[in-house]
Amino acid sequence: xxxGESRGFRRLHTGYLIFVLGLLLLPLxxxxxxSFSPTATVVAWPAPWSARWYDAVxxxxxxxxxxxxxxxxxxxxxxxxxxxxxxxxxxxxxxxARGSAALQMLLLSPMMVxxxxxxxxxxxxxxxxxxHGHWLILAVGQSLLGLPVAAMIIAAxxxxxxxxxxxxxxxxxxxxxxxxxxxxFPMSLHAILSAAALTFLIAFDELLIAVFLATPSLQTLPxxxxxxxxYELTPAVAVISVLLTALLCAGVVLNQIVQWTAxxxxxxxx
Amino acid sequence: MPSELASGPARRIGGLSRDYLGMWLVLAFLSLxxxxxxxxxxxxxxxxxGQFSLGVYARLLGEPTTREVLLQTIRTSLTVSLICAxxxxxxxxxxxxxxxxxxxxxxxxILFPFLTSSLVRTFVFIVLLGxxxxxxxxxxxxxxxxxxxxxxxxxxxxxxxxSYVLLPYMLLSLVGSMKRIDxxxxxxxxxxxxSPFTVFRTVYLPLSLPGLAxxxxxxxILGFGYFVTPALMGGPGDMMIAQLVEQQISVTYxxxxxxxxxxxxxxxxxxxxxxxxxxxxxxxxxRPDS
Numbered sequence: 369x370x371x372g373e374s375r376g377f378r379r380l381h382t383g384y385l386i387f388v389l390g391l392l393l394l395p396l397x398x399x400x401x402x403s404f405s406p407t408a409t410v411v412a413w414p415a416p417w418s419a420r421w422y423d424a425v426x427x428x429x430x431x432x433x434x435x436x437x438x439x440x441x442x443x444x445x446x447x448x449x450x451x452x453x454x455x456x457x458x459x460x461x462x463x464x465a466r467g468s469a470a471l472q473m474l475l476l477s478p479m480m481v482x483x484x485x486x487x488x489x490x491x492x493x494x495x496x497x498x499x500h501g502h503w504l505i506l507a508v509g510q511s512l513l514g515l516p517v518a519a520m521i522i523a524a525x526x527x528x529x530x531x532x533x534x535x536x537x538x539x540x541x542x543x544x545x546x547x548x549x550x551x552x553f554p555m556s557l558h559a560i561l562s563a564a565a566l567t568f569l570i571a572f573d574e575l576l577i578a579v580f581l582a583t584p585s586l587q588t589l590p591x592x593x594x595x596x597x598x599y600e601l602t603p604a605v606a607v608i609s610v611l612l613t614a615l616l617c618a619g620v621v622l623n624q625i626v627q628w629t630a631x632x633x634x635x636x637x638x
Numbered sequence: 639m640p641s642e643l644a645s646g647p648a649r650r651i652g653g654l655s656r657d658y659l660g661m662w663l664v665l666a667f668l669s670l671x672x673x674x675x676x677x678x679x680x681x682x683x684x685x686x687x688g689q690f691s692l693g694v695y696a697r698l699l700g701e702p703t704t705r706e707v708l709l710q711t712i713r714t715s716l717t718v719s720l721i722c723a724x725x726x727x728x729x730x731x732x733x734x735x736x737x738x739x740x741x742x743x744x745x746x747x748i749l750f751p752f753l754t755s756s757l758v759r760t761f762v763f764i765v766l767l768g769x770x771x772x773x774x775x776x777x778x779x780x781x782x783x784x785x786x787x788x789x790x791x792x793x794x795x796x797x798x799x800x801s802y803v804l805l806p807y808m809l810l811s812l813v814g815s816m817k818r819i820d821x822x823x824x825x826x827x828x829x830x831x832x833s834p835f836t837v838f839r840t841v842y843l844p845l846s847l848p849g850l851a852x853x854x855x856x857x858x859i860l861g862f863g864y865f866v867t868p869a870l871m872g873g874p875g876d877m878m879i880a881q882l883v884e885q886q887i888s889v890t891y892x893x894x895x896x897x898x899x900x901x902x903x904x905x906x907x908x909x910x911x912x913x914x915x916x917x918x919x920x921x922x923x924x925r926p927d928s
Contacts, residue, residue: 370824370834370842381732388729389747392805395762396751398772402765410765412772452667455660463661475664478672482863482907484880485900489675491887492897496678508671515668573755576865576880580887593757597764597870606765609758616753620746 396613403606410603421603431608434592437503438572441588444507445514445571450564452511453518460519461526479516486512487576494581501583509577514567521566525559526552558630565623569616683898694898704882708902711879714793714868715861718800719854722808725801727850730809731842734816752806760867763799764790767871795871796878800861807860808853815849848918855914859907879903 373381402410406418425431456475460468478486490509491500499505529552537547553560578588589608596605686693698704733744751759766772767789774786789795819842827837865880872878877885879899886896 370837371828372834381728385729385732385744388725388805388809389744391725392751392802393747395759395766395802396754398766399758399762402762411770412765452664456664459658459661459664471661471664474668477668480859480907480911482859482880482903484863484865484883485676485679485903486672488883488887488896488900489672489679492678492682492893493671493675496675512672569753573757575757576884579884590755590757593755593761594866594870597757597761601764605761609755609761612755612758616750620750620753624742624746 399606399609399613403603403610405603405606408602410601410606421607425604425607425611428604430587431589431592431604434587434589437586438589441503441507441510441578442568442571444504445510446564446568448508448511449514449518449567449571450522450560453515453563453567454522454560456515456519457523457526460523475519476516478512483513483574484576487580490577491580501581501586503586506577506581506586506588507571509581510571510574511567513574513577514563514570517570518563518567521563522556522559525556529555558626561626562623565619569619679897679900682894683901686894694894695902698895698898698902704899707877707879707882710876711862712906714796714800714876714878715858715864717797718804718861719808719857721797721801722805722857723850723854726805726808726812726853730812730816731846733809734813734819748806748809752810756803756866759803760799760870763795763802764871767795767798790871791873793872793876795873796868796876799867799871800864803864803867804857804860807857811853811856812846812849815852816846819845851914852918855910855918859910862907862910863903 398412401413401417403421404417404419405411405414406416406420407414453475456471460472460475463471486509490505490512493509494500494502494505497505533551533555534547537551542550573590574588575590575594578591579594582588582591593605593608596602683694684690684692733741736744768774769786769788769790771789773789777787778785789798823841823845824837827841828834832840863880864878865884868876868878869881869884872881879902883896883899883903886892886899
């Protein structure tokens with residue numbers, strides 16, 4: 369920071385930063401003991417610890433079905449958002465200044481309105497198409513939320529690809545498909561993967577669209593968690609939370625490795 | 639992308655340049671799945687028995703409950719943003735000055751809760767803030783009188799829970815703008831004889847204000863539309879507007895009222911964006927760290 373601060377102040381400042389980061393992380397760590405409750409109530413520190421609720425969740429068809437629906441819709445939503453986001457990003461980067469700003473505005477619009485508005489729009493769409501309760505329309509609605517994020521991430525990466533690289537590819541006789549698959553795609557792969565992962569997470573965590581479109585046979589994991597917290601509040605929610613958090617942990621680490629590798633490759637190419 | 643890819647008559651198929659195919663695809667996708675239903679929402683809210691009418695709005699805003707919910711929502715989102723700003727600013731100034739593995743570690747510490755399901759984060763706070771929860775036990779242990787406090791199913795719970803959920807947005811926005819402050823300016827001010835505090839007050843703080851404002855706008859807009867935390871942590875008297883929309887759909891089946899509420903939400907949010915972008919620029923709001 370600013371030179372000439374006293375050492376005591378700097379220590380205090382660092383201490384405060386660690387305090388805030390602790391504030392962010394400790395509640396998530398608290399999930400672990402909560403999930404080992406021996407009874408039907410959720411407490412912060414159960415005694416004795418018991419894996420009973422892990423068994424209960426693993427053998428529950430309801431939780432498993434909810435997870436299945438979530439995986440299905442989130443996978444489709446991520447695929448739709450990443451593909452559409454790529455086309456949108458390419459168009460933004462390629463279009464002239466005027467068209468680019470308008471297109472960018474349009475692409476970002478699902479993120480600028482409150483989520484409940486997107487949810488209501490999807491509900492209205494599903495009703496008017498006669499597809500209420502269909503998982504595919506749920507996936508489309510969820511992909512709308514991820515689309516702006518995907519487009520922004522991929523556009524940032526496409527802007528980083530210098531025109532001369534593509535010119536070189538064309539002047540050496542590459543077809544459009546070859547230029548895409550052998551130059552543009554590998555160079556933006558880390559952004560495409562990040563976009564796919566993030567849009568998957570956004571769709572996986574989405575609650576309101578899923579609530580609006582839910583039927584007894586179509587309940588995603590967030591809907592199941594929401595109802596469980598609202599009406600029962602059993603340690604099963606803590607178990608699911610631990611599993612989700614563990615998965616996310618693995619995802620964040622994997623993403624970090626991809627980013628580092630991409631940065632290293634870029635550095636090596638220079 | 640270069641112009642070579644966009645030009646040349648040989649690349650035209652069916653009257654459409656292939657480069658614009660992607661753009662048309664995006665436009666068609668958004669028009670069909672987003673703009674069309676939005677237009678239907680607008681029409682739904684503005685008509686009664688097939689006729690143009692403002693009746694839905696008049697009835698909705700005539701009810702004291704709706705007005706109260708709207709005011710309550712705005713008040714809560716502003717309070718939460720203020721708390722986030724106060725907690726995050728001092729931490730962000732330190733975080734922005736870190737580099738290397740320390741910066742990476744701290745960023746991961748923010749990114750991780752940021753990406754964790756908001757349902758999961760709300761659930762944790764429901765357990766921690768309960769009557770026999772760890773927070774009340776800690777307060778009792780520290781000898782704070784008047785406990786156990788009611789921290790759940792009321793306004794206090796909603797504000798604590800939402801501040802926790804939205805804090806990472808504020809931190810990311812602040813750190814993004816603080817990292818762009820040129821350290822040479824700070825050194826120059828120091829070498830001209832300013833004390834560290836004067837440098838902070840006259841150079842650092844003004845340069846970090848756009849990031850603070852962007853973070854404030856983002857958290858306020860997100861807080862305004864928030865559903866999960868108020869729905870699970872609020873009491874019956876602290877309903878927020880997103881809950882009201884959900885109620886109109888799932889409980890009272892009043893699609894026109896839900897549509898009108900959605901239009902009101904869009905108008906409020908658009909006004910917030912318009913006011914903010916006069917000073918900040920919209921691109922800055924959407925991408926605080928670029």
